[in-house]
Amino acid sequence: MIVKLLSGDMPRSKLLSAILLAILICLAFAPFIFPGVRSLDTAARICVFILLVASYDLMLGYGGIVSFAHTMFFGMGAYGVALACTYMERGFGALIVGAGAGALLAAVVAFLIGLFSLRVRAIFFAMITLAVASAVAVLVSQLSGLTGGEDGLNYKIPRELTPAFKFGSEFLGVKLNGKLLNYYVVFFGAFLLFLLLLRIVNSPFGRVLQAIRENDFRAEAVGYRVINYRTAATCISAAVAALAGALYAIWLRYVGPDTALSFEIMVDILLMVVIGGMGTMYGAVIGAVLFVVAQNYLQELMSVASAAVEGIPLLPDLLSADRWLLWLGLLFVLSVYFFPSGVVGRLRQGK
Amino acid sequence: MSRVILQTHDLTVRFGGHVAVDHVSCAFRTGELTAIVGPNGAGKTTYFNLISGQIPSSEGRVELNGRDITRASVSDRCARGIGRAFQLTNLFPDLSVLENVRLVIQSKAKMGFSLFSMADSHRDVTDRAKAVLEKVKLFDLRDQVVSALSHGNQRKLEVAMLIALDPAVYMFDEPTAGMSVDEAPVVLDLIAELKAEKDRTILLVEHKMDVIRTLADRIIVLHNGMLAADGDPVTVMASDVVQEAYMGKELEDV
Numbered sequence: 001m002i003v004k005l006l007s008g009d010m011p012r013s014k015l016l017s018a019i020l021l022a023i024l025i026c027l028a029f030a031p032f033i034f035p036g037v038r039s040l041d042t043a044a045r046i047c048v049f050i051l052l053v054a055s056y057d058l059m060l061g062y063g064g065i066v067s068f069a070h071t072m073f074f075g076m077g078a079y080g081v082a083l084a085c086t087y088m089e090r091g092f093g094a095l096i097v098g099a100g101a102g103a104l105l106a107a108v109v110a111f112l113i114g115l116f117s118l119r120v121r122a123i124f125f126a127m128i129t130l131a132v133a134s135a136v137a138v139l140v141s142q143l144s145g146l147t148g149g150e151d152g153l154n155y156k157i158p159r160e161l162t163p164a165f166k167f168g169s170e171f172l173g174v175k176l177n178g179k180l181l182n183y184y185v186v187f188f189g190a191f192l193l194f195l196l197l198l199r200i201v202n203s204p205f206g207r208v209l210q211a212i213r214e215n216d217f218r219a220e221a222v223g224y225r226v227i228n229y230r231t232a233a234t235c236i237s238a239a240v241a242a243l244a245g246a247l248y249a250i251w252l253r254y255v256g257p258d259t260a261l262s263f264e265i266m267v268d269i270l271l272m273v274v275i276g277g278m279g280t281m282y283g284a285v286i287g288a289v290l291f292v293v294a295q296n297y298l299q300e301l302m303s304v305a306s307a308a309v310e311g312i313p314l315l316p317d318l319l320s321a322d323r324w325l326l327w328l329g330l331l332f333v334l335s336v337y338f339f340p341s342g343v344v345g346r347l348r349q350g351k
Numbered sequence: 352m353s354r355v356i357l358q359t360h361d362l363t364v365r366f367g368g369h370v371a372v373d374h375v376s377c378a379f380r381t382g383e384l385t386a387i388v389g390p391n392g393a394g395k396t397t398y399f400n401l402i403s404g405q406i407p408s409s410e411g412r413v414e415l416n417g418r419d420i421t422r423a424s425v426s427d428r429c430a431r432g433i434g435r436a437f438q439l440t441n442l443f444p445d446l447s448v449l450e451n452v453r454l455v456i457q458s459k460a461k462m463g464f465s466l467f468s469m470a471d472s473h474r475d476v477t478d479r480a481k482a483v484l485e486k487v488k489l490f491d492l493r494d495q496v497v498s499a500l501s502h503g504n505q506r507k508l509e510v511a512m513l514i515a516l517d518p519a520v521y522m523f524d525e526p527t528a529g530m531s532v533d534e535a536p537v538v539l540d541l542i543a544e545l546k547a548e549k550d551r552t553i554l555l556v557e558h559k560m561d562v563i564r565t566l567a568d569r570i571i572v573l574h575n576g577m578l579a580a581d582g583d584p585v586t587v588m589a590s591d592v593v594q595e596a597y598m599g600k601e602l603e604d605v
């Protein structure tokens with residue numbers, strides 16, 4: 001049963017299994033284990049990013065395709081939901097239409113980019129995605145009448161998913177309101193789509209992608225039309241990224257260029273894939289958890305540390321909370337240096 | 352009954368001013384093992400590349416079963432029955448031995464776009480891959496990563512992948528290149544076995560003359576990209592072209 005659910009792709013390391021199980025339990029019961037508003041927000045963000053990074057891994061780690069447009073696809077899903085909620089009647093219909101339209105648009109755009117540029121060398125595809133992503137980001141911020149420009153959009157999601165909706169008093173000290181339901185929409189949405197991705201990478205199609213990554217020349221010679229497989233992988237990856245964006249938009253009830261389209265997110269995704277381990281799927285889980293937690297809590301940890309070493313010259317300055325990006329950067333350099341195949345790769349080989 | 356399956360008409364390719372393959376017209380019949388010989392740089396591998404589609408021709412046509420496939424893509428030609436093993440080992444290095452062969456069988460079964468089934472759940476595909484590995488005596492190494500294999504075993508896997516594909520036309524490009532004296536016969540025996548099993552069409556580029564003498568039904572000689580001789584082994588080997596252009600060169604090489 002579990003084997004089937006994981007598509008036969010077992011973690012293949014006791015420590016890794018334990019870590020993944022712990023993460024799953026923490027996320028599944030996050031509202032009860034970490035009841036704070038901020039920690040729940042972090043948990044939801046982790047769910048969304050696991051899915052987003054996993055979809056990127058399908059393309060990069062399995063297909064060997066480098067794309068810089070992944071945030072754009074993510075943004076298409078997020079803006080899809082935002083626009084549908086803004087211009088349609090409030091309700092679940094708007095969410096479904098928005099997410100569906102976003103995913104469809106993402107897949108179509110991915111198809112067009114793929115068709116024109118995957119034929120040629122990989123670097124060309126990477127450059128085209130970069131150009132298209134920048135153009136879309138500019139377009140979104142310029143079309144302020146429709147998209148709210150730099151300010152983004154605030155919109156109403158179905159009342160059942162907001163804190164105002166109460167369906168009971170308390171359970172284990174947690175208020176039973178729409179926010180809780182909203183979290184579980186995000187959690188289960190991300191969980192199911194992740195399992196779907198895991199199935200795809202372990203399907204015959206996934207094996208062909210790996211073969212193409214290894215040796216596209218030979219893959220063609222044994223009868224696989226490489227361009228078709230690469231394009232399909234790009235489309236699936238884009239559609240799932242858009243759905244991750246849709247979940248994010250449902251959670252945040254706000255969409256803006258900084259949260260859904262900025263190039264910084266693209267860099268974050270790349271780092272998460274590399275830290276977790278490319279071509280493993282589980283790497284997306286580890287990478288996203290490490291990264292999002294570090295992003296949210298490193299700053300605080302540092303101000304505590306800075307206060308602790310007060311009086312010693314230089315150290316408090318170095319540990320000042322404003323320097324958190326420096327330390328985050330250092331962490332990445334070290335992790336890439338010591339785990340070139342990512343955390344998952346390291347755990348799988350290290351016995 | 353033997354019939355023409357593959358045919359090239361005035362097949363030509365130019366790289367800049369250099370004519371690598373020069374108006375080669377040749378027909379290959381079913382059940383025939385044709386050896387293609389010629390000195391280094393004679394255009395043997397390029398001729399192969401033109402037939403299997405890795406490089407486009409400048410002029411001329413390639414026909415398979417009477418159909419023009421000159422403009423068809425590599426994967427399309429493969430699907431139509433042209434299978435190729437490469438001179439330089441050309442595998443999926445980070446995948447297992449079994450997976451390499453499985454991918455070929457999966458391609459033939461046209462399952463590449465099966466997205467939601469588990470690859471390992473397709474028992475028939477895996478079993479067939481295992482059977483091929485048994486045949487080439489790589490079964491015990493099936494779970495090894497290809498890059499960890501010895502050169503000789505990689506060559507064997509290269510042949511195994513072609514056997515797994517079981518194409519209408521087998522193309523072997525120096526299947527024993529770089530293999531040790533004791534390993535090479537294993538691969539050659541496999542080819543002999545393929546030929547004996549049923550009437551397969553086999554094209555073989557090979558340098559070892561003793562091998563060709565025993566295996567080939569027919570020899571064609573390429574020289575400077577042109578078809579210099581064509582006929583049964585005894586006649587071709589005795590001809591002046593081969594004696595001068597090829598055997599002379601071979602002796603120097605040795």
